[in-house]
Amino acid sequence: MTQFAISLPQAEFDPGAFRAFVTRAEELGFDSAWTQEQVLGSAxxxxxxxxxxxxAACTTTLxxxxxxxxxxxxSPLHLAKSISTLDHLSGGRVEVGIGAGGPSRALSAFGVSRDGLVTxxxxxxxxxxxxWTEPEITFQGRFWQVExxxxxxxxxxxxxxxxxIGGGHxxxxxxxxxxADGFFGAGSSTTEAFAEQVRILREALGGREFPIAKRVYIRxxxxxxxxxxxxxxxLDKLYGFFGMKGKLAPVAVAGTPEDCIRGLREVEAAGAELIQLNPMSDDAAQLERLAAEVIPAFA
Known part of the structure; x- marks a missing residue:
């Protein structure tokens, strides 16, 4: 059965509204709640x-x-430490998505060269x-050495x-x-592109069981x-900074509850076992409508 996740509000912070949102998401039975990372951008x-x-401080099971x-x-060691710390603070409720970053990333602003990016x-x-796993870390790589x-x-x-791991290539x-332990399709990918990614993934897996998820921008x-x-x-507000203004409307699922159910059915058929719903604005109202009018169709 398809599981549903929700996006965590990241645009403006009101402590009471945020607490009410995450506790309500937990109450409604969402599998998980997810953030995005965007250090530089106009949104x-x-x-x-x-x-x-x-x-994590506002919830117990989400x-x-x-x-x-x-x-x-x-820095991998700093990121590993932050994630390990959060895993403790949340009581073991952390999921970690990582990606290499696409061609639109301002790598030089972070002191990173495009040369050897995959390595x-x-x-x-x-x-x-x-x-995370070794009592004593010894690592000899091109970019990092630990003894x-x-x-x-x-x-x-x-x-x-x-x-x-997320990515479209x-x-x-x-x-x-x-x-990785799972594949996460990007919200900026169409359902058709995601279906092709799943085909490539399953071919590489050779029959192994493997969690597959997709972010879906929805209204x-x-x-x-x-x-x-x-x-x-x-979408223009979020991605316009990266030169993608006016190009991403086709990736979203939007319309009446029936329209949204139909669009999510297509994402499900393409291979998503976990669908992360990302309303982008009016988060609390959209949370309620999605839970009451869309998700029950998948029960």
Whole structure:
């Protein structure tokens, strides 16, 4: 049966409204709640670790994730420490999504070169796993070298929190099959593109069971045209900074409850076992409508 997750509000922070949102999401039975990472951009976005930490303090069972950390822009040991700390603070409820970052990323602003980016990504993940699992870390890579050092405490979840890899390029999808515990399709991918990614993934898996998820930008409204205009504007605000203004409306599911059910059925048929619903605005009202008018169709 398809599971549903919800996005955590990251644009503006009101402590009471945020607490009410996450406790209500938990009450409604959502599988998990997810953040995004956008350090640079014109749309306001709070940091994912901090948002997840606050959400952890407000809830008891709701799982919490980021889809995705652009891990190439992080020190792997610092990121591993933050995630391990959050796993303790949440009582073992953390999900970890990582991606290498696309061509629109301002890598030089972070002191990162495009040269060797994939190696940086795979090395970083290997070093994070070593920090989470090995009593003594010894690691010799192109970008990082560690000799006989320790990181404690280890995460609550063993051997470590579940790692999802996100990405649209066929090579990124194959890396997920070989290096991660799950694949997370991007919200900026159409359902058709996601279906092709799932085909490549399953071929690489060779029959292995593997969790598959997708972020879906969604807007439910009694007026289909109004829903599409609204989510198109929201997408432009989020992605316009990256030169994608006016290009992303086709990735969203928007319209009446029936329209949304139909669009999500297509995502489900394409291979998603976990669908992360991302309303983008009017979060509390959309949460209620999605839970009452859309999700019951999948019971």
């Amino acid at each position: 306001p976005r709070l940091g994912p670790v901090e948002v997840m930490t606050y959400a 799982r919490l994730g980021c889809a995705v950390f652009v891990s190439t822009l992080h 940086r990504f795979t090395e970083g993940l290997a070093l994070m796993k070593a920090a 006989g050092l320790r990181m404690e405490p280890k995460p609550v979840q063993k051997p470590h929190p579940r790692v999802w 066929p090579n990124a999808v194959k890396r997920a099959a070989h290096l 439910v409204d009694d007026d289909t045209d109004r829903a599409r205009r609204h989510i198109s504007d929201d």
